[in-house]
Amino acid sequence: MSEIELVKNMISITIDGKEYKAKEGEYILNAARANDIFIPAICYLTRCSPTLACRICLVEADGKQVYSCNARVKEGMEIVTTTPNILEERRAIMEVYDVNHPLQCGVCDQSGECELQNYTLELAVDSQSYSIPDTKRETKNWSSVLHYDAGLCIVCERCTTVCKDMIGDSAIKTTKRGGSALDKSLKGSMPKDAYAMWNKLQKSIIAPSNGTEHTNCSDCGECIAVCPVGALVSRDFQYTTNAWDLKKIPATCAHCSSGCQIYYETKPTSISDRREKIYRVTNEWNYVSLCGAGRFGYDFENREVKKDKEAFKRAIEAFKKAKVINFTSVITNEEALMLQTLKEKLGVKLINREARAFQIFLDFYKQYSGKSLYSLDFKEIMASDFVISLGTSLRNDNPNARYAFNNVQKMNKGAGLYFHPVGDTLVPTFGRNILTFAHKVGHEEAVLLLLIELFSNKDELPDIVKEQLDREKLVELLGGDSKFEASFSKIMKKKEKFSLIVGEDLYFHPKAKNIVKLITILEKTSPIKVAMIPPKTNSLGVALICDLDDEAKGYTIGYNALGDFKFSALGDGDLDAPAMNQQEGTLTNMHKRVTPTNVALEYNGYTLHDIVKELLNIPTKYTIDWTPKLPINKGFKSIDFDSLPNGYSNDGTENRGYLLTEITSEAKEIDVDKFDENIALDGDIAYRCNPQRQFSDFTNKAHQIFEEFALYASPKRAEALGKRVVVEFDSGNLELDVKIDERMDGDIVAVPDFKSDKNIYELFGASRYQKVIIREV
Amino acid sequence: MGLEKFKDRNIGTQNYKKLDLTHPPKSGWDRFKQVVSRTFKPELCIGLWVTLREMINALFRGKMHTTQYPLEKLPISPRYRAIHEMLRLLESGHYRCIGCGLCEKICISNCISMETRYDENQRKEVSEYTINFGRCIFCGYCAEVCPELAIVHGGRYETASEQRASFSLFEDMLTPIDKLNLQKEYQGFGAISPNADDNIKKTPLAY
């Protein structure tokens, strides 16, 4: 946002007698926080809807008592954060929370960072005025990661709120506690809000919303993160350490292109083994939400590595004779730059399939739109009120893209269109205004034509596009239902900001070029703006930094990938490399941001930097000496690693690394191909797609991530397929167990690509979908 | 000696007595008189007599004052801070430590280290616990902070051994289960003050 806009949207308010600026329409609580003023608040979560469960955030605004988490600021508003009455309410609220709360801080995992402890002390609760008979509340294991201790739960509803408004699973809800009713006489005698809060608290408790004992959810662990007390903890972490013993290492998650802010929390492994171990991953949950891979897949380090001089010598020899370097996108920008330098100096070819496909797509986009980067980042998507998803299995490809899609529905009274050949039963539950289309594989262009038909200003369109805009036919072709017109005009009501998420299906598409053209036309002639999901962790960085090759033959070095000489952080290579949690450097994420990550665990072996230094005689000392050398003409900045910030400020502004600069160039004339509906695939189709929480060999190595390398199918299809199948591709066969993915729908099956040694990209070739023959073994 | 005085930590109200010392001589003559009287009084013999009397007492009357260490040991104050002991619950015999980690945190020489885990009974179990006595300065903070009166200082002040490790594990410090009946409540640092009850506000209960 530019300076001028910022000033325009700012209004003046007074808090406790002092004047401050606040964003128009902001909640009082957020406005106060942005100005570094403390107002107690327990149940409110930034980016989610206020639930008014705790009522402790009371303030007086223009003489009236309001809840600061759901009352909005107005020009000239006078806010008082404490009055004698408010203090009385707050104290009573904390006393109520302490009624029957188990005295078990001594063993509780939240102790030291517990909001109940903190606020009890903050409000100086040193005596108790209330009591009620306790109800038996059992502890439960809701899933492989979730442990719920109802005894500790204060029913703030933060877990249910985040699961609904942010994650989208809505896997937990409040349910009846069966506690005794409050004494009616209290209604008159105790503070009003405290009474109302208690009345609700006494009636409810949290439980899985599907009515069973188990959540069957995405296991993202965000509910654990937001729980203010020790009621929700990770089963693996429970009782293993105390919060204050852990060292927080600010980092960037290495698993997908969302590049979420995380802290690796470490302490020595045990009394006899003093080497650091990661005990858990936490996040700034008010501003970023993790998925299960990021939160639980943290122990992928390359352990026990020493400097093996012989192996290093062999590696140098291998690099000298190498013709090709094959690598993945789980790599820092600095390392990508080193590989690019090797290419320039030694003439090796660089192979990275996922980044190459994305690179070509971005290149087309640059040619036709004149912009080096896609228009929106995913924060801007969250701010839109109409979001469209095309060419991505939202649930599997990128959890944060999915959270954005969901959040728009919940927070902005939004609507959405979801186009994907693989049916998904979760997406439609995000909101009432979502239309889903399970179109045929290969009909992605038709989707764009439909979008142009629906949203574009027809006068600006080239004739060849105009000719193809037959609304009814397109809707029918894409599998829309007969009531489309009515439902579409309903969900379009009062919508202002439109966004389009596109994903990997389009990068691996035979008509990728034409698709880019259509996207560009759509952006030019309609209010829709596009955001792209880079396929893997640092695909965007690699695509910008490296000059990748399509095909290459000869002696190959595999960096965390297949090759004749393997340089690998997975512990199985000819020379060991550090894993992402043992490295410092930067990653480029889908928010077009270059973010720093730091060393959580020690690594004593050789790094790519050592090899490059030896090969090219470059006088750099550390990998991060390459940070300021990242290519400025691609949008990077020349900033030293150590001066990159990594955090959020109180108003939610992200201060992590820096944003890529968009480079503009002259746009080419667009000549669109005619869409041919016969390109659709028929028959048995396999889709290259990972199960939730699996992204690469690294997530697979983590002990809490157990989703198998198997064939995933909808319950119906899985039953028809049997236990174990052979999948025959044109270029080879694959034998896999069949697993049910309850949230899949339809007949397309998913084949994961997270194991690099299975060489799945080779089987699928240039497309993400392949016609296959599947037979039971 | 009773323990009351140790328990009474309120130093300000203790009774101090002033000694009645005679005034020093003022003039030179007075000083001369003092020297003469001290020189010719048989005070030396008084001193010698005390020694002789005690020798006779010790040798012939069985009133020996020397402690026959190491056969005999002096009783030490309950506030003495020697090698730690880990106490057990008297009723169940289970160790008292709940693994809260406060002693580990407060230790100013960073010599306490522990491991905990989620056990089969859904409780926090202390699976390993150790104090590095090479570093411990016996400050008593751990005993003071312990909410369970689990870690206390014992009277075991003889800390010579081939290995420091001989003292440092949980089992070494834990009251042996067969000696549970001999376990004494700790009276030193961190023990409950005699007026603890007066300082507690009662929580109402609805049962």
Ligand code: SF4
């Ligand atoms: S939730 Fe907080 S107050 Fe309750 S036992 Fe745990 S640390 Fe103590």
Ligand code: SF4
């Ligand atoms: S489990 Fe935690 S987050 Fe959920 S309602 Fe209870 S206290 Fe709040």
Ligand code: SF4
């Ligand atoms: S783990 Fe995630 S999806 Fe599951 S209940 Fe918690 S917030 Fe919801």
Ligand code: SF4
């Ligand atoms: S895997 Fe992706 S979405 Fe999940 S925490 Fe990591 S970066 Fe975020």
Ligand code: SF4
């Ligand atoms: S302070 Fe006491 S209860 Fe806590 S860990 Fe130490 S010995 Fe155990």
Ligand code: FES
């Ligand atoms: S934070 Fe406003 S009601 Fe809880």
